[in-house]
Amino acid sequence: MNFVIGIDIGTSGLKSIVVNKKGEVVDSHSISYKTEHPQSGYSEMDPNIWYKATLDSLNHLLSKFDKETISGISFSGQMHGLVVVDEDGKSIRPAILWNDTRTSQEVEDIKQAIGIETLLKHTQNTVLEGFTLPKLMWLKAHEPENYNKIHKFMLPKDYVVYKLTGNIYTEPSDAAGTIMYNIKSEKWSKEILNQLNIDSKICPDVIASHDRSGTLTKDIKEKLNIDWEINVYQGGADNACGALGSGITDETKQLVSIGTSGVALSIENSANYENDGNMHYFSHCVPNQKYVMGVTLSAGYSLEWLKQLIEPSEDFNTFLQDISKSKLGSNGLMYTPYLLGERTPYNDASIRGSFIGLDANTTQLDMKRSVLEGITYSINESIEIMRSKDIDIKEIVSIGGSAKNAEWLQIQADVFNVPITTRTEEQGPAYGAAMLAAMGEQWFNSFNDMNETWINYREHVSPISSHTESYEKLFNIYKLIYTATQPITKGLTQFK
Structure with missing residues (x-):
């Protein structure tokens, strides 16, 4: 039997599950980690902690299964976090997480520069401290030496996908949470980027959540002690994956x-x-x-x-x-x-x-x-x-x-x-991530077909x-x- 792995990169820990074609979770592994709070209102983490936790989980799970039976991996990730890398693909500074509230001034600056009506027109959302855009503007104002090094920004799960495949992408559900993405045209908003003088080249290319991002690199396969190809699919934002998995x-x-x-x-x-x-x-x-x-x-x-x-x-x-x-x-x-x-x-x-x-x-x-x-x-x-x-x-x-x-x-x-x-x-968002991997592997013709096979409910509580x-x-x-x-x-x- 073939299997896929769904991995959820959460705020306080990583959860990975192995799922078979019937939708049954046959194994799982969890790793906890801690967020850093260097100042009041700050919430940061070295993104390589997520990468290391992913490798540790994959090592733990892959060692239990026969060769080539696990064919696909996909991810769910906490939304809005800002990860920035330089031209060599190295993380420039710790990731600024969704629950970081340092950007109150940047939120007001964006509102003044663009206006709420323009934000709503082009992104369908207003701007809040937790979103990615004000974090990027904070970096520009307070750490210009780091901002000027940016080759690409990513969301948390996208960084892990990059480390596994060498390819930098994001997908619509996480792109929407940056407040730089027009969800109706499904493209980065040139209007927002231009008005804030943000170079569109630092935005990652957007592919579908169940699209293949690549395969595990030779170096990663050596770290995992495997010699077969495993496809990696881009995955989705945690709330979107939680919804899909439900x-x-x-x-x-x-x-x-x-x-x-x-x-x-x-x-x-x-x-x-x-x-x-x-x-x-x-x-x-x-x-x-x-x-x-x-x-x-x-x-x-x-x-x-x-x-x-x-x-x-x-x-x-x-x-x-x-x-x-x-x-x-x-x-x-x-x-x-x-x-x-x-x-x-x-x-x-x-x-x-x-x-x-x-x-x-x-x-x-x-x-x-x-x-x-x-x-x-x-x-x-x-x-x-x-x-x-x-x-x-x-x-x-x-x-x-x-x-x-x-x-x-x-x-x-x-x-x-x-x-x-x-x-x-x-199983929370990790299950939705596994569903994206299964769709990427073409186990089903549609998400509706997969729902009929994989999604079951047990308890009904009436008011x-x-x-x-x-x-x-x-x-x-x-x-x-x-x-x-x-x-x-x-x-x-x-x-x-």
Whole structure:
């Protein structure tokens, strides 16, 4: 039997899986790494850490399989990160990651130079600190000696693909997240690049997500101790791959993914759709498809933060095992997950989180549940916007950490007021990457054919009407907190 490998290059670790033609995951390997924070608001990583982790994972997996049975590899990667290389292909400086917020001034400069209307016209998105474009402009302003060395910029997964094949490409789903790419024409935006005096030559060529980037180089095959050809396919952005791996390839289902950040995503293929900037509008890793997406910056990160404060040695299952003992509404406690600012719908890098309603009867369980509820309320703000745009939210596929906890799944069903479904083979974006490799290997004629064979669902959680009514009231209270606390948290920044 033949196999493909899907590799997800995440923020805190790399996950690789081996998948057979039936869509079954037959092996996996994970490696953790740490992000560097050299200054407040900075988030960086040496991109060679991803490359080394990829080699280590491939060495681990390839040694277990017969010669030539693994024929293809593809990738999923964290979005928006900036990797820059010189003419020799060497990394010039550490990658600046998606959750880096140093670029507030550059965001304002871009808005002044181009204008929001022009950005929306040419990229269908506004500009935010996390995106690639302001990172490039920050480099130009603060590290001109490094900027002037740039031969090409890449996204995180693209750098690893380059190291494996020697070829520099990107693909539509990651290109869209740079805010330099026109997702309607599927080309780099000459208008944006010219107005900001960015040489288009530093932009990588764009190929389809399931297109072959090349094969493993001779040097890489020696490092992996193999003597046969393995095709490498370009892959996709993590959210696009997470959607593909969950069967989200048309408008019948939506996605909620909770990892470090949280995402609500729905396919939107209308030819006349024009984004107003409240949501993101990106290219899918499925050809000719687009999606709208809202983001909560500190979703699973909020839970990790609380766990480190209360019980750092516990695993998440143990940490949340008695959560049902705190009743709906967390005993009057509410949490806003603004630890790193907030993306949708506020686009505010300076807002900070809060617990509202603490009293002498508040317990640790109330705090845990309020974090789960607060994350879910935040994602519901994105879903509320989707509904206002006439997107029919029919059924949500939940993946990530929230899909592993029964109480949290019920909270999602009740807050979103829609049935929640989970995947039988829930492997996150790595599974979508494997699907791209399988399509590249021509195992299927279409993505729809592959969905019918590979995508299965196991759990359906329905909303409880009495819970939904209570959560609707609580959600309306939640939406008041941002406006009330924004000037307070802004005032507190002078004391940091």
